[in-house]
Amino acid sequence: MRNKISTYWWCQILGWSAYTLVWTFFYFAIRSKPQPFFFQSLFTDAFLGLVITHLMRMVIKGFDLIRFDLQKQIFLLLITALVFALLDSLVFVSLIGLFNWELPQLKQYSFGNRVARALLTTFLFYLIWNFIYFTYHYIQKSRRDELDKIRLQSLVKELELKTIKSHINPHFIFNALNSIRALVDENPQRARTAITELSNILRSSMQSEKLELAPFERELNIVKDYLALEHIRFEERLQVEYDIDEDTLEQPIPPMMLQTLVENAIKHGISQQRDGGIIKIISNFKENHHELIVQNSGTLNSQNNTEGFGITSTLTRLNLLYGKEAKFELNTISDEMVEAKVILPVQVK
Structure with a gap:
């Protein structure tokens, strides 16, 4: 008392x-x-x-x-x-x-x-x-x-640094460059495309500091480059599906948030499966909200890292940007599939 x-x-x-x-x-x-x-x-x-x-x-x-x-x-x-x-x-x-x-x-x-x-x-x-x-x-x-604005700016900068580190760490660079080197002789065109994809990812990471929100289409293209590079490493173990409502492409979302969710799906889901699995990205409108969903093969026990930077940064950024109008959920949707769902308010132009 x-x-x-x-x-x-x-x-x-x-x-x-x-x-x-x-x-x-x-x-x-x-x-x-x-x-x-x-x-x-x-x-x-x-x-x-x-x-x-x-x-x-x-x-x-x-x-x-x-x-x-x-x-x-x-x-x-x-x-x-x-x-x-x-x-x-x-x-x-x-x-x-x-x-x-x-x-x-x-x-x-x-x-x-x-x-x-x-x-x-x-x-x-x-x-x-x-x-x-x-x-x-x-x-x-x-x-x-x-104060919320300052915290958001600080968080975006921290996210950019974390994302850059995750992409330019020796392990990631080694895998990406090894994959590209293996393609130089057998598929030079694919090797050139892979270099462009890697360049796009690094450039977007460095530009994200300047943005509070970015069009979903921009973020989706970055993720496609990232998954294309990862497909070189995982080959047939990584299958990617998209279910995108074209009307959602212009909806603004926090920059690098989608990629963070996909990275978590790769790290805690696909890479943990002997035979690999599927990553499915879904974007649609439902009940006056923009639903952004990343599904992946795996189990929640291996992916339920709620203290990790990816989950923590997503929750914090959604709270600062939208308050109670946005939600984040991490759920099991079947014995072999995990779903990360972000629910955002629709921005009307």
């Missing part, structure tokens, strides 16, 4: 205490004659203010009014201040009348008139309270957005 008073409650207590002290100061400094029931009315007013502003905060948080853009927030600031100031005025005037604490000169006015007079002052204080609350959270949200 937490014994520490939150910052919010410290601000509430200190703010309404200051409100009471200021009115007390003016009462003693400028009064011409004693005012009956002044302190009873003042403490009732301050207590009501604390309670009703807290209710107003609960409404603001409950309906998440902070999520709107600045123009709507200003409108909501005025509306919520007016509604709860009216509530405060109704309750305050009712209590003052119940306990007979009204000033003699105010008794001549009707209930509605007294509420309207109280509302003029109460609305001003509630407007100030709302202004402070909305401004604080607007600044906090701006800071969080900026």
Whole structure:
């Protein structure tokens, strides 16, 4: 159980205490004659203010009014201040009348008139309270957005470095160059194509730092080059299938994310199978979402490396870019097939 008073409650207590002290100061400094029931009315007013502003905060948080853009927030600031100031005025005037604490000169006015007079002052204080609350959270949200942007940029750079390392490490280069060398005499045209494919992969790795999102078609072409190179190494042990809805080709996705998923499928799936297997890449629209799926031969036990960079970076990037609008799933779809699925919001141009 937490014994520490939150910052919010410290601000509430200190703010309404200051409100009471200021009115007390003016009462003693400028009064011409004693005012009956002044302190009873003042403490009732301050207590009501604390309670009703807290209710107003609960409404603001409950309906998440902070999520709107600045123009709507200003409108909501005025509306919520007016509604709860009216509530405060109704309750305050009712209590003052119940306990007979009204000033003699105010008794001549009707209930509605007294509420309207109280509302003029109460609305001003509630407007100030709302202004402070909305401004604080607007600044906090701006800071969080900026921090998320910095984290995303840092993650993209880290991903680029990891991807470059995975492609230019001696083992990968050795396999790729050995495969190309073996083709030089028997199939010079395929060797030249393989060199181009390797060049495309390295170039795309270095360019990914500059992009936050990239067209799916671009990322698919990079993966095709990568799989073409891997096919030279695995030969008939690697079978590749594509099921691509052409309408998804222009959809933006995080750069190198698809390749990361395919690399995981090769490393934890195909390379672990004596007879190799199939990698199938699927892209389609489903229920107003863009589904990007990589299926591969293998078992989840050998591929369930949730602490690995590929899975961790995918989850983190999706969270930073899309929040709750994107999902990542890693599942077994049969005894011999594993599926990595990314669900992205559709971007409409």
